[in-house]
Amino acid sequence: MRLWAHRTQLAGLVALAAVAACRREGGVARGDGALTVIDDAGRRVELHAPARRIVSLSPAVTELLFALGAGDRVVGRTTWCDFPPAARAVPSVGDGLNPNIEAVAARRPDLVVLYRSPLNGTAARQLERLGIAAVLVRQDRLEDVGRAARLLGRLAGVEASGDSLAASIERLLANPPAASHVSLAFVVWDNPPMVIGGGSYLDELATLAGARNVFHDVGSASATVAIETIAARDPDAIVVLSDTAPAAPAAFAGRREWQAVRAVRERRFVQLTGSLYGRPNPRAAEAVAELRRLLAAPGARRAGGSGGAGGAGRTR
Amino acid sequence: MKWLGLGLVALLSLALAVLLGPAHVPLAQFARSDIVRSLRLPRAILAFLVGGSLALSGASLQALVRNPLADPFLLGLSGGAGLGAVLAIALHLAGPWVLPLAAFGGALFAMALVYRLGLVGGAELDPRVLILAGVAVGAFASAVTTAIVSLSDAAELRNTFLWLWGGLSGASWDTVVVMAVYAPLPVLVLFAAARPLDLLALGEEPARHLGADVVPLKRRVYVAASLLTAAAVAVSGVIGFVGLVVPHAMRTLWGHRHRPLLPASFVGGGALLALSDTVARVAVAPRELPVGIVTALIGVPVFALMLRRWSAT
Numbered sequence: 001m002r003l004w005a006h007r008t009q010l011a012g013l014v015a016l017a018a019v020a021a022c023r024r025e026g027g028v029a030r031g032d033g034a035l036t037v038i039d040d041a042g043r044r045v046e047l048h049a050p051a052r053r054i055v056s057l058s059p060a061v062t063e064l065l066f067a068l069g070a071g072d073r074v075v076g077r078t079t080w081c082d083f084p085p086a087a088r089a090v091p092s093v094g095d096g097l098n099p100n101i102e103a104v105a106a107r108r109p110d111l112v113v114l115y116r117s118p119l120n121g122t123a124a125r126q127l128e129r130l131g132i133a134a135v136l137v138r139q140d141r142l143e144d145v146g147r148a149a150r151l152l153g154r155l156a157g158v159e160a161s162g163d164s165l166a167a168s169i170e171r172l173l174a175n176p177p178a179a180s181h182v183s184l185a186f187v188v189w190d191n192p193p194m195v196i197g198g199g200s201y202l203d204e205l206a207t208l209a210g211a212r213n214v215f216h217d218v219g220s221a222s223a224t225v226a227i228e229t230i231a232a233r234d235p236d237a238i239v240v241l242s243d244t245a246p247a248a249p250a251a252f253a254g255r256r257e258w259q260a261v262r263a264v265r266e267r268r269f270v271q272l273t274g275s276l277y278g279r280p281n282p283r284a285a286e287a288v289a290e291l292r293r294l295l296a297a298p299g300a301r302r303a304g305g306s307g308g309a310g311g312a313g314r315t316r
Numbered sequence: 317m318k319w320l321g322l323g324l325v326a327l328l329s330l331a332l333a334v335l336l337g338p339a340h341v342p343l344a345q346f347a348r349s350d351i352v353r354s355l356r357l358p359r360a361i362l363a364f365l366v367g368g369s370l371a372l373s374g375a376s377l378q379a380l381v382r383n384p385l386a387d388p389f390l391l392g393l394s395g396g397a398g399l400g401a402v403l404a405i406a407l408h409l410a411g412p413w414v415l416p417l418a419a420f421g422g423a424l425f426a427m428a429l430v431y432r433l434g435l436v437g438g439a440e441l442d443p444r445v446l447i448l449a450g451v452a453v454g455a456f457a458s459a460v461t462t463a464i465v466s467l468s469d470a471a472e473l474r475n476t477f478l479w480l481w482g483g484l485s486g487a488s489w490d491t492v493v494v495m496a497v498y499a500p501l502p503v504l505v506l507f508a509a510a511r512p513l514d515l516l517a518l519g520e521e522p523a524r525h526l527g528a529d530v531v532p533l534k535r536r537v538y539v540a541a542s543l544l545t546a547a548a549v550a551v552s553g554v555i556g557f558v559g560l561v562v563p564h565a566m567r568t569l570w571g572h573r574h575r576p577l578l579p580a581s582f583v584g585g586g587a588l589l590a591l592s593d594t595v596a597r598v599a600v601a602p603r604e605l606p607v608g609i610v611t612a613l614i615g616v617p618v619f620a621l622m623l624r625r626w627s628a629t
Contacts, residue, residue, distance in 0.1 A: 095466075191415070192478055192485045192604065215602070223603045224478075225338075227485060228355045232339030233602075251411065257488035260354045 050157025371585020374559030391450030395457030396426025
C-alpha cells in the first residue's frame with residue numbers, strides 16, 4: 001500500500017521514465033570489468049567492477065536480486081523486505097522511505113539500489129558524495145521487472161540470469177490474455193475507499209488472468225472513489241490484499257454502508273497475499289496462475305450471472 | 317427573510333446531495349434504488365449533522381475563548397482522535413467500529429486533559445490557559461502518533477491518516493442514528509447558553525455583574541462543544557474550515573447575538589458540508605476529492621463576498 005502511494009505521486013513522471021528507458025540500452029562493459037549503465041532516472045552510474053556488497057532500499061529490488069542469484073551480495077535491506085525468507089537474515093537499514101544515509105553507509109556497500117522517487121534522488125546524490133554508487137530503479141509495472149532484471153543483472157555481474165529472467169517476463173506479457181469472464185475491483189483501503197486503477201501492476205495481472213478490473217478506466221495506479229461508484233460498477237468479486245496468513249476477513253465487510261455493493265453483500269471476496277501481489281516481482285507468472293485459479297473458484301462468481309458456470313458459494 | 321433564504325439553501329443542498337452522485341440512477345427507479353436509499357440519503361443527512369455540529373461548536377468556542385481564530389479542533393481534539401485511532405490499530409484491535417470508537421475515546425481523553433490543565437491557576441478555565449493547553453496537548457498527541465507510525469512496520473497505520481483527514485465515506489444509517497441520538501443534548505446545551513454567551517462577550521467581570529454564572533457557563537459550553545466535536549470526528553474524521561468560517565459568515569448576516577447566531581451556524585454549516593460533499597463525489601467522478609478541500613474551495617469565496625457586503629454596510 002505504501003508503494004501505491006508512491007506510484008500515484010509519480011504518475012506524472014511516466015513520460016520522463018520512458019525517455020530514460022530508451023537511453024538505458026547504453027550499458028557498456030569495458031574489458032577491465034568496469035561498467036557503466038544509465039538508470040531509470042536517466043543518471044549515469046559507473047562501477048569499477050560488478051557490485052559485491054549491495055544495499056537494497058526497495059522490497060521489489062531485494063526480491064529481484066535474490067531471484068537473480070545475487071542474494072548473497074545483499075548486505076542491507078528495508079524493514080519491508082520480507083521475501084524470499086532468506087532476505088530476513090540480511091540486516092535492515094530502516095524503512096527505506098526517507099533513507100538513513102548513515103545507516104546505509106555503515107553497511108559499506110559498493111552499490112545502493114533505490115526506488116525512483118524525488119526523495120530518493122536526493123539520497124542518491126548524498127550517497128555519491130560519499131563515494132558510494134547509487135542506482136534509481138522504477139519497478140511499478142510488469143514490464144519494469146524485466147528491465148530492472150537486465151539492469152541489476154549487469155551491475156551485479158549476473159548478466160545471464162538477468163537476461164533470462166527478463167525474457168521470461170517478456171514471454172508472459174506476450175501471451176494473449178485470456179478472454180475476460182470475471183469482473184473485479186481491488187479494494188485496498190475502506191475508509192476512504194481506495195481502489196486499484198488501470199495504471200497499475202495489479203491491473204496487468206488481472207488482465208493476464210482473464211479478469212476485468214472495473215476501475216481500469218482510472219488512469220492512475222490507485223484512486224479514492226465513492227462506495228456508490230463501486231456499487232454501480234457491480235464487480236463479480238472484491239479482491240483484497242492481506243499480509244497476514246491465514247488471511248483475516250476484510251473488516252469492512254461487516255459495515256452497513258458496504259452492503260450496497262452486491263459482491264460485499266454476497267461475500268464474494270478473493271484474498272491475495274501482499275508479498276506476492278503487492279509489488280511487481282519475478283514470480284508474476286505464479287501470481288497470474290494463482291489468481292486465475294482463485295477466480296475460477298465458485299466463491300468468486302455470482303450465481304447464474306456473468307460468472308458463467310460457477311455456482312453460488314463463499315470464499316473461505 | 318434571512319431565515320427563509322437559509323432554509324432554502326439548506327433544503328437545496330440536501331436535495332442535490334441525494335439527486336447527484338457518480339452513479340447514474342434513472343429517475344423512475346429513484347425510490348427503489350439501493351444506492352439512493354442506503355448510500356446517498358444517509359450520507360447527505362450525516363454531512364448535514366456533522367457540518368452543523370462543527371459550525372455550532374466553532375461559534376460557541378469562539379465566544380468562550382473570545383478569539384475569532386478558535387475552531388472546534390483548536391483544543392487538541394484532532395490530535396487525541398488520531399492517537400486513539402493509531403493506538404487501536406497498533407494494538408491489533410479488530411472490528412468494523414474500532415476506528416470510530418477509538419478516535420472518540422482519544423478525543424475525550426484529550427478533552428479531559430485540556431480541561432484539567434485549564435483549571436490550573438484558580439479553577440477558572442482561563443481562555444488563554446485553555447488555548448495553550450489545547451495546542452500543547454494536541455502537539456503532544458501528534459508527536460506520540462507520529463512516533464508510533466514511524467516505528468511500526470504495519471503499512472495499515474499510514475492509511476489511518478487518510479481516514480483522519482476527513483471524509484464521509486463511512487456514512488450509513490448506523491452513523492446517522494449515532495449522531496441523531498447523540499447530538500441533540502450538546503446542541504441544546506449550547507443553544508441554551510446563547511444569552512449568557514452574549515454577556516460573556518463583554519468580558520468576564522461585566523458578565524458576572526450582569527448576573528451570568530460565568531464559571532459553570534464556561535465549563536458547560538466547553539464540555540458540550542468538545543463532546544459534539546468528538547462525535548463528528550468519530551463518524552467523519554477531521555473536517556477543517558467549516559467550524560472556523562461558517563460562524564463568521566453567519567455573523568455578517570445575523571450579527572453578534574448568539575440566540576440567532578448559534579442556530580444559523582448549525583444550519584449554515586450543515587448546508588455547506590452537504591453541498592461540499594456532493595461536489596467532492598461528483599466533480600472528478602469516478603474519483604472522489606477529499607471533502608476538506610472542497611469546503612475551503614466553496615467556503616472561502618462565499619465568505620469573502622459576505623465579508624465585502626458586510627463591511628460595505
